[in-house]
Amino acid sequence: MQDTVLIVGAGPAGLSAAAQVASAGYKAVLVEKEDVLGGAPIISGYARLVPSGEWAKDAIGRMVKRVEEDGNVTIHKGTKVTQLNGEAGKFTAKLSNGKSVKAGAVVLATGFTHFDSVNKPEWGFGTFPDVVTTTQVEQMVTAGKIACPSDGRTPERVAILLCVGSRDRQIGREWCSKICCTVSANLAMEIKELSPKTQVFIYYMDIRTFGLYEDRFYWKSQEEFRTKFVKARIAEVTAAPDGRLLLKGEDTLVKRPIVIPFDMVVHAVGMDPNMDNPEISKVFGVGLEQHGFIERGEHYTNTCGTTRPGIYSCGAAYGPETIDDSISQGMAAGARAIADLHGMTRKAS
Amino acid sequence: MAIHEKSLIEPERLLRHETLVVDGVDVSGHWNTMITPRTITDYDDDFEAVIQRYPGAENVHRCWQCGSCTNSCTMYAQNVQFNPRYWIYAVRTGLKEEIIKDKDIIWQCVSCNKCTSICPKDVRPEGVMKALAHWLEDEGHMPKSPSRVFDEEFTEQIYARGRIEDSLVLLNFFRKTGQPLVPQWLRVFGVRLMQHLPVGLGMRFARNVLIAPRTRSWGRTGEVLRQYVREQKEATHG
Ligand SMILES: Cc1cc2nc3c(=O)[nH]c(=O)nc-3n(C[C@H](O)[C@H](O)[C@H](O)COP(=O)(O)OP(=O)(O)OC[C@H]3O[C@@H](n4cnc5c(N)ncnc54)[C@H](O)[C@@H]3O)c2cc1C
Ligand code: SF4
Ligand code: SF4
Ligand code: SF4
Numbered sequence: 001m002q003d004t005v006l007i008v009g010a011g012p013a014g015l016s017a018a019a020q021v022a023s024a025g026y027k028a029v030l031v032e033k034e035d036v037l038g039g040a041p042i043i044s045g046y047a048r049l050v051p052s053g054e055w056a057k058d059a060i061g062r063m064v065k066r067v068e069e070d071g072n073v074t075i076h077k078g079t080k081v082t083q084l085n086g087e088a089g090k091f092t093a094k095l096s097n098g099k100s101v102k103a104g105a106v107v108l109a110t111g112f113t114h115f116d117s118v119n120k121p122e123w124g125f126g127t128f129p130d131v132v133t134t135t136q137v138e139q140m141v142t143a144g145k146i147a148c149p150s151d152g153r154t155p156e157r158v159a160i161l162l163c164v165g166s167r168d169r170q171i172g173r174e175w176c177s178k179i180c181c182t183v184s185a186n187l188a189m190e191i192k193e194l195s196p197k198t199q200v201f202i203y204y205m206d207i208r209t210f211g212l213y214e215d216r217f218y219w220k221s222q223e224e225f226r227t228k229f230v231k232a233r234i235a236e237v238t239a240a241p242d243g244r245l246l247l248k249g250e251d252t253l254v255k256r257p258i259v260i261p262f263d264m265v266v267h268a269v270g271m272d273p274n275m276d277n278p279e280i281s282k283v284f285g286v287g288l289e290q291h292g293f294i295e296r297g298e299h300y301t302n303t304c305g306t307t308r309p310g311i312y313s314c315g316a317a318y319g320p321e322t323i324d325d326s327i328s329q330g331m332a333a334g335a336r337a338i339a340d341l342h343g344m345t346r347k348a349s
Numbered sequence: 350m351a352i353h354e355k356s357l358i359e360p361e362r363l364l365r366h367e368t369l370v371v372d373g374v375d376v377s378g379h380w381n382t383m384i385t386p387r388t389i390t391d392y393d394d395d396f397e398a399v400i401q402r403y404p405g406a407e408n409v410h411r412c413w414q415c416g417s418c419t420n421s422c423t424m425y426a427q428n429v430q431f432n433p434r435y436w437i438y439a440v441r442t443g444l445k446e447e448i449i450k451d452k453d454i455i456w457q458c459v460s461c462n463k464c465t466s467i468c469p470k471d472v473r474p475e476g477v478m479k480a481l482a483h484w485l486e487d488e489g490h491m492p493k494s495p496s497r498v499f500d501e502e503f504t505e506q507i508y509a510r511g512r513i514e515d516s517l518v519l520l521n522f523f524r525k526t527g528q529p530l531v532p533q534w535l536r537v538f539g540v541r542l543m544q545h546l547p548v549g550l551g552m553r554f555a556r557n558v559l560i561a562p563r564t565r566s567w568g569r570t571g572e573v574l575r576q577y578v579r580e581q582k583e584a585t586h587g
Contacts, residue, residue: 122467168469205415235420235467250416250425250434257420257429 011039013315014109016330088310115165166270405476
């Protein structure tokens, strides 16, 4: 049992943790509730990833293939953990498929849930078919065609609204989702590539293309692809008599009202805590932090820890996170788990 | 500089010339308008704290200038000079002069609170608008509002005598606000009332005051009623 790590969630973080555990000669049991592996980038059909530019299905596909081909990894798809007993070094997990798993450590790589735009009704999602989310545009880019859902026409003007479901006390979401600025700057370029005549506007309060994303995404989008960045938070989206969408707001920099027609409005949706988190907290006996993400243990010397010994976490389960960092954290959590198991066996002998 | 966006600049800073020669070059015509530069010599660092002391404006420091309040504002839809986001910025940076310049429109806020329910930072801009209106009054930039005159008269009487005389409050209020005791509208109202008042009704009023008639066939109802109320009271209070 002390040579097995139970990993819950097979997104970038969980796949990375499983590969790490297996490559060190330990056994990994990967439990994923969906019928496919790969997490959000695969389930939601993302296009090219920030920052590598690789297609999600290729990059994350390689991660999936690596664990599927590894004899040390057992995979349960369409499965959840329903009960966990025992303690660090000797856990027993019951699975929803009737099986049970004995493991010395658990890694929660259970990720996030996309914000549901219906919760911001003033911005028209669910009312107007041509108001879509970044995940839908990712899927359009993957399919190779940008089109208005209402009638299939190619949009002449597209507006991307940032921070939808993030940084908003009115709806109790007081965090920044970290990646949507960069993803939006990138999507603007991808839209332009597929439809060079389309004008893309990004409505922002702040642009957070942190670190090396500044010039590669923000500046490039603005300078080479002529994306127009407007500092304004839109008040509402309505429809014009001709069926186009109307954006109403204030261009704060020139202190003047704007009402602008668009063919498509895109919500840059944020990352919510996984909606399973209350259940996960109960089943695994781990705490949640104030926003509802998994609570981090003391980070400096209990890296990748949670509030319960022997249970570790990584990636977007802890809070909004990028793919690259989720992968690094998954690897760290896997390494932390096997190092602790190794310590226990050494002490026992 | 030729100026196209003149509406963004205060009129007193626009200089128009019929003919203009700059450094020996005649720039009359299209180039006839110049602006005087605006130099900010000081920020009043305490201004934000002063405004925050007014109830409702405590959260003004939270603002990140997204513009949602202005976008949604009822008054902005009428007049684009009415811009809560901008005034909040002026408060935060201590640009008192900007507030004073707009003193004639700031009070127009209708307290619809659309701004309050859209603000992502929970600044409660409506409270800030109210605070600014009060601050302008307190600093003497605006004449006192009638409601404030009324409140002051009310409290002064309390301080002086521990009670108020309704008629005195009203009298002094009318006097201090320069209103006639019997304003024009009340006079018209009275005259019309007299014109249309049915005389018979008036007579009946007068007679009833004198002989206070009973309801027909009232009989012992009053006695029974009194008895019933007494019993109910006893039943509940024991
Ligand atoms: C529109 C959009 C575009 C993005 N594009 C990029 C990008 O280009 N580059 C980038 O770096 N980041 C991007 N991101 C962020 C990226 O999605 C996350 O960084 C990444 O998915 C986090 O990986 P994860 O493994 O931690 O979580 P997830 O990808 O959410 O994976 C979690 C996995 O756990 C499973 N799971 C959840 N609960 C349970 C449970 N109870 N039991 C079993 N399994 C469970 C889920 O089904 C899922 O497979 C984007 C995000 C959005 C919203
Ligand atoms: S990353 Fe950008 S769009 Fe996303 S929540 Fe943060 S500031 Fe808003
Ligand atoms: S409360 Fe005042 S400032 Fe706020 S939206 Fe209404 S009118 Fe505008
Ligand atoms: S909506 Fe709130 S945060 Fe945005 S500008 Fe107005 S007061 Fe500031």
